[in-house]
Amino acid sequence: MSTGDCLFCKIIAGEIPSGKVYEDDDCYAFNDISPQAPTHVLIVPRKHIDSLDKAAAEDAELLGRLMLAAAEIARDKGFAEDGYRVVVNTNGDGGQTVFHLHVHLLGGRPFVFPPG
Ligand code: 5GP
Numbered sequence: 001m002s003t004g005d006c007l008f009c010k011i012i013a014g015e016i017p018s019g020k021v022y023e024d025d026d027c028y029a030f031n032d033i034s035p036q037a038p039t040h041v042l043i044v045p046r047k048h049i050d051s052l053d054k055a056a057a058e059d060a061e062l063l064g065r066l067m068l069a070a071a072e073i074a075r076d077k078g079f080a081e082d083g084y085r086v087v088v089n090t091n092g093d094g095g096q097t098v099f100h101l102h103v104h105l106l107g108g109r110p111f112v113f114p115p116g
């Protein structure tokens, strides 16, 4: 897919509105339009990469920055100590629907059942 057709590239460019929660030189984060938890944030690299499957060795630092951004947002939101879930759906069987690599940060409720 060319970046011109990519939904998340358009969100990063401000061509489609989003609820921004964080940005830095490499990453942009915004609220998921269909949240699966009280906090459901998507963290995306500004660089278009189709999926984790397409990430290369040169993207290693960028992948780390996405993870660190997720952890920082979790601390800012106040649920880091309670815990949270980070997910990278990849390709068809992984449930990926938007082919611009992204990290889901889900928090504000337990994901372990039974809780505790
Ligand atoms: P995936 O299924 O590819 O791992 O995740 C894509 C996510 O993007 C889904 O959770 C979906 O709700 C979210 N999403 C799809 N379209 C939009 C949109 O236009 N705006 C926002 N904020 N999220 C979107």
Ligand code: ZN
Residues within 6 Å of the ligand: 003, 006, 007, 008, 009, 010, 047, 048, 049, 099, 100
């Ligand atoms: Zn893109």
